[in-house]
Amino acid sequence: MTKNNSSEKPVILITNDDSYSAAGIRKLISLMRPLGKVVVVASEHVMSGMGHAITIKTPLRMKRVALETDYEEYVCNGTPVDCVKLGTQVVLKSKPDLVVSGINHGSNASINVIYSGTMAAVLEACIDGIPAIGFSLLEYSMDADFSHVDEYVTKITRQVLKNGLPSGVCLNVNIPAVSVQKPKGIKVCRQSHARWVEEFDSRMDPRGTDYHWLTGQFENDDLDEDTDQFALENNFVSIVPVQYDLTAYHAINSLKEWDF
Numbered sequence: 001m002t003k004n005n006s007s008e009k010p011v012i013l014i015t016n017d018d019s020y021s022a023a024g025i026r027k028l029i030s031l032m033r034p035l036g037k038v039v040v041v042a043s044e045h046v047m048s049g050m051g052h053a054i055t056i057k058t059p060l061r062m063k064r065v066a067l068e069t070d071y072e073e074y075v076c077n078g079t080p081v082d083c084v085k086l087g088t089q090v091v092l093k094s095k096p097d098l099v100v101s102g103i104n105h106g107s108n109a110s111i112n113v114i115y116s117g118t119m120a121a122v123l124e125a126c127i128d129g130i131p132a133i134g135f136s137l138l139e140y141s142m143d144a145d146f147s148h149v150d151e152y153v154t155k156i157t158r159q160v161l162k163n164g165l166p167s168g169v170c171l172n173v174n175i176p177a178v179s180v181q182k183p184k185g186i187k188v189c190r191q192s193h194a195r196w197v198e199e200f201d202s203r204m205d206p207r208g209t210d211y212h213w214l215t216g217q218f219e220n221d222d223l224d225e226d227t228d229q230f231a232l233e234n235n236f237v238s239i240v241p242v243q244y245d246l247t248a249y250h251a252i253n254s255l256k257e258w259d260f
Contacts, residue, residue: 003202006056008066009070010036010097013125015083016104017047017117018142020065020075024103027146028135031153032100033071035161039096040066040073041087044082048106050117052124053079062086080121096160101126103153105144109136109174109228109238110194119172123244126170131160133170138232139177148178152186152237164240172240176232187236192227194220211228 012032016025020042033040041062055078066073076086080101088095104118113119118134125132135153137144142156152175165171172191176183198216220229228238 009035011092012036012038012042013041013084013092013096013099013130015080015087015088015099015101015121016040017043017050017080017101017121018105019043019046020073022046022105023142023144023146024105024135024137028100028103028153029073029151031150032157035154035157036071036097038072039073039087039091041076041083041091042074043083044075044077044166046116047079049115050079050120051115052081052120053117054085055082060086062090080117081124084121084124084128087126088130095128095130097131097165098157099130100135100157101132102137103146103149104134104136104177105142106140107136107138107174107232108134108172109138109232109240110192110218111196113172113191113240113242119242122170122172123242125245126242128215129167131170133157133160134172136172136174137177138174145178148182149175150168152183156186156239168243168245169241170243172228172238172242174228174232174238176235176237179235181235182212183237184235185237186239187231188239188241189226189228189231191240192220192224192229193222194218194229 060078062074062076064074101118101121108116122132122134196216201213231238
């Protein structure tokens, strides 16, 4: 599939971190196809928690599994970031108009964005100057109910296609799980200052070798009402503008005063 000129349908590249067969990406594909020409590049395996990992020690392999009018789908053995790189540089050989990632099974709000393969794909596109959105649903089950997300995913995507995004900025969108009441609306907010308090469940296998399972408790002491956690806890869809520039600008002047 080749890149469009401005008079044609926008080209939308889709990926995720839950694998190509996950219900979330299948839902996202169904919502994106009416909006443009869609290319899917997704991993054959679950890549949750991979963050911004890339594959450099083994070959990347990719197989086309679908080819229809305005639609192509590929499965690969790489990470979500690999998928974006392959999609832009190998499949399209140019930048798409939009990258969308998800719909993730589980929250990517607050500190979760740091570990997220879903959002790593979005940030990779952002680094390359491509408008990008990550969508997540606050339900971890692989049988999660996505029946209520259409309105919000479509509305937000249309706005980005119409208006673009500021340079160096992408969107982290989280949607409450289905409940008796539909979401109250959409809130643009900031990432809450929450964290995972982690510990290991350590055990011994039958051969006498120790092994460890990472466990943890999510704790949020940030109770301000302008955060993504507050929005989600109050049944709003949250949108957090995210950037890949990790510079702590507020600390620069104080560090310049040190006696190096």
